[in-house]
Amino acid sequence: MKLVKQAFVFVVLLGVAVTACNRKGKAGQEEESNVKIVKGLYSFGPEMKSFTMCDDGREYWVADSVKNLELSYSNLNFEKPYEPVYVELEGYFAKSDTSVVSADFDSTLVVTKVLKISKEIPDGPCAQ
Incomplete structure (x- = not known):
């Protein structure tokens, strides 16, 4: 009887573990399916990384998941941040994440790929 109880507990724990793993996988798939191409202005400095959308002027905190955006920005050799x-x-x-991001930003743009970066700001909604 003790062996049956142990086997039952093992099966339940295994089921919980599999379910937890599948939920995390589905969340990652949701994020990947929500990937968009966005155009706007990016500013980078010691205390802030922000992106302002050209279309509507909304501002977002930036998480550079590929670590290429910050490097590309630095390579433009600005004298000031x-x-x-x-x-x-x-x-x-x-x-x-409110423990990491300023309270001014309720959403974060997680960058997966840098398509273009330029000091030249095109005419139109992005021009300041």
């Missing part, structure tokens, strides 16, 4: 640049990015939007 927070100079805006025009970017075209591939990424998805996620709820901001």
